[in-house]
Amino acid sequence: MDLSNLLDPRLLIVTGKGGVGKSSVAAALAVAAARSGRRTCLVEVEGRQTFSRLFSTPAWSFSETEFRPGLFGLSVDPEASLREYLDMFYGARRVARFVSHNSAVEFATAAAPGIKDVLLIGKVKEMERRRRPDGHFTYDLVVLDAPPTGRIVNFLRAPDATTELVSVGPIRQQAQSLVDLLLDPARTAVTLVTLLEEMPVTETAESAAALRELGVAVGPVLVNRVLDERIGDAEAKALAEMGAPDLRELLAAADLPVDDAAAQALLEAGDGHLRRVDLQRRMRGELSRRVALPTLELPYVWADRFGDAEVGRLADVVETALGDA
């Protein structure tokens, strides 16, 4: 799979180590997909309202809303899915007659620990399969902001685990159809988001291997928060040899008088930037050695508040990459 196929699966599962920017990147992919004319649905699974905050929209709910032209949003709450499921198969009245909804949820979760994930993926599958009256799929692309990498393999194994636990009945059938969805490369791909830092790169390599072993198609790696390399090698060398008094003298000659403390702070800022850029280069090498997948680098976008405009900037980069690939 190369970069040009990034948005081709019908279900794109976006994951990575916590805090690397999964949600931001999932949002950018969904925006880029909608811009390309794909009817797209962006899904959050833990009811955190990450996206309604990011896009400054009213709160998202368990029913899809079109928050931008061609771009829909859904917030899946596992408890709500489980209730919907129990109602569907066992009838709301029957369930309510014996137990309150809450204890029904507790009971079902205790009986089959994987069931919540089955229901989450089940909801996504329903959306992926849904068709309009004219026969076309309702969505060209569903982008799932999935749990962090640490949980993703279990999340993907959940249907299997449940298949073993619940060996008969509707849940078993449902679980098997989800395994089919996740293992079909024409329908599903997992995209890992990473940073050019030690831990995320290591985790990305391990996740890619684990996912492949499960038989899941792993798409391009999205490398987030990449710094511009604004200082060339020659300047870096000169900077390394420079002391605060030298810089102070240079700046004074350019009509920019600073004191020693300010000159020292400038040198330290430059040094910090160079160290981070150096780490980036080493980690870029490490990533390409350890993960044989195409990568797309997304820039660090400076903002007081990361919102619509910043997501748009990341989407620009995705769009350009799809066009160039």
Ligand SMILES: Nc1ncnc2c1ncn2[C@@H]1O[C@H](COP(=O)(O)OP(=O)(O)O)[C@@H](O)[C@H]1O
């Ligand atoms: N490309 C980027 N440039 C700058 N900040 C970013 C970028 N991507 C994400 N962030 C910031 O990093 C933090 C974590 O991003 P988020 O998408 O919430 O990560 P995750 O979903 O992996 O926990 C947020 O504060 C977000 O605004």
Ligand SMILES: [Mg+2]
């Ligand atoms: Mg998130």
